[in-house]
Amino acid sequence: MSEWRLYEVFVRSKHGLNHKHVGSVHASDAEMAMENARDLYTRRSEGVSIWVVPSDTITASASDEKEVLFDPSEDKVYRHASFYKLPDEVGHM
């Protein structure tokens, strides 16, 4: 089975929600990956749509490079609504 490609599986649990990563399957092609994903991850109507993506086509950030990669967003507090203080009289905004 090692010669079978690994696919990551994403399931949309309900209409209107994002697809979410649920796990992976091995398969000889995309069609089989889809069938395996259905059998493995949606046995109890957990989804309305499935994506299967070959794992080796995913480019991921290393989770250890947190500081380097995400540094630009760390010191920009003014990007958050909570940065802007409004007088109570203005009410909800």
Next chain:
Amino acid sequence: MYAQLVETGAKRLKTKEEMSPEEREFHEKVDAETKIEPKNWMPEGYRKTLVRQISQHAHSEVVGMLPEGNWVTRAPTLKRKLQLMAKIQDEAGHGLYLYSAMETLGADRDEEIEKLHQGKAKYSSIFNYPTLNWADMGAVGWLVDGAAIVNQVVLQRTSYGPYSRAMIRICKEESFHQRQGYQILLDMMREGTEEQKAMVQDAINRLWWPALMMFGPHDDESPNSQQSMAWKIKRKSNDELRQMFIDQTVPQLEFLGCTAPDPDLKWNEETGHYDFGEINWQEFYDVLKGNGPCNRERIKTRKNAIDEGAWVREAAVAYAEKQKQRAQAA
């Protein structure tokens, strides 16, 4: 329980001073309950221990299908047959979730399965006992899956992210298994003939002790337990989990109107727990070493499944290759 004896390679725990900066950082994360993910730095021993534990767990799920497979063609009604097949399918699924989690550690699925076939990898001792009558399907669901749940609920908090997430999925599905098992026994006790009721008691007599053995040996001060706890791969000791299981199971046993084959089993007002007799550890180690009633048969069946299914896998690869060439030509 599925991982009854996992070697960690540790002789003793390292002190913070002895650790490399990376290892110290790793421990700080584990202590802060931050999950470790596949791409994070981890000690080699942690990785190896996880591969051993998760593969044992996966093998247990897969071998665990066999005692129940024995009864698919003999289930008393179509309803029971469908329920049993759904449960067995879940177990195949659980094995797959776990093999996937194991693969995130760089382990190869085929290699690990080969280790199982060569007797180098373990699986839970419980699946080396035969399932002799229909009540065994009830007792397996209730006791064996019940014991598995106690263990797995705690493992949802294990420190390795993919393992923890597999456990969460598995736990969601597992309670159906236990309930369907208990219902089989309840129906037999309520509506069954004397002979059928005797089958229930017989199944409990045979499976009670092996179910308690699922939690593994007593916790000693062994470096393996300490290391697994320090890494938070393991979250509760074997004895703690076994006691939890007994405390929750005995009232269910009494409700059935059955007894456990343990004269020492009784409520202890002082401790607030049930006292129980000593497990036959010689039997446990014998079964673990491969000398239980069904060890050889189980491995043979698994090997046959892989060997005789080889042509299907080869055909699938050939088909995929042909489709790819056609697509390129078009």
